[in-house]
Amino acid sequence: MADERVPESGRTPKGVSRRGFLKGMGGTVLTTAALGPAAASAAAQQAGGAGSKSLSGPTEIQLKINGKTRKVTVEPRTTLLATLRDKLQLTGSKEVCDRGTCGACTVLVDGRSQLACMTLAVDLRGREITTVEGLSKGDELSPLQEEFVAKDALMCGFCTCGFVMSAEALLRENPKPSPEEIRKGVAGNLCRCGTYPRVFEAIESAAKRRER
Ligand code: FES
Numbered sequence: 001m002a003d004e005r006v007p008e009s010g011r012t013p014k015g016v017s018r019r020g021f022l023k024g025m026g027g028t029v030l031t032t033a034a035l036g037p038a039a040a041s042a043a044a045q046q047a048g049g050a051g052s053k054s055l056s057g058p059t060e061i062q063l064k065i066n067g068k069t070r071k072v073t074v075e076p077r078t079t080l081l082a083t084l085r086d087k088l089q090l091t092g093s094k095e096v097c098d099r100g101t102c103g104a105c106t107v108l109v110d111g112r113s114q115l116a117c118m119t120l121a122v123d124l125r126g127r128e129i130t131t132v133e134g135l136s137k138g139d140e141l142s143p144l145q146e147e148f149v150a151k152d153a154l155m156c157g158f159c160t161c162g163f164v165m166s167a168e169a170l171l172r173e174n175p176k177p178s179p180e181e182i183r184k185g186v187a188g189n190l191c192r193c194g195t196y197p198r199v200f201e202a203i204e205s206a207a208k209r210r211e212r
């Protein structure tokens, strides 16, 4: 086995100093340790996104939300969830864990589900954001939302908007999901009240309605 020890000179065989190597690794290691693997991967994806240019202090940005362009001033560290709820009064996305574990804050970004509490608002410039408010037309609920009501798929309701958005992403990608695929599609969403069977039923019914 090759000897990978750093030589006495303090430089790796490729000429990178031990200090430089550790400095370079520090951010990645700390991110992984603090956020866990799934969240760290989301953070890494975001780092390469539109917001990777370094910003500081309050910054005015434009976000495309539910088909409308909204101007908002945020700190570079402000999450999409905080921006939606606190700055734009779009409170359908719920803050439950605020750490990427429950799915209550799920929104769509370019049609795919994403956790708003783990996403920086500045990274979403130029992307299409859809929140639960964007599924209905005024007071008219979407068929998926109607099925959640018809099947009584909620108790306290804290998890519901997140489930609806994950289900919407699933049905856009796979209009005829099997029961197993429905379970997998919303596997990142937690319901502490235990309404899972009714949630699955509502999604199945909505899929059938879309078929007609
Ligand atoms: S509030 Fe975002 S995952 Fe729980």
Ligand code: FES
Pocket: 153, 154, 155, 156, 157, 158, 159, 160, 190, 191, 192, 193, 194, 195
């Ligand atoms: S309905 Fe209460 S957490 Fe799901």
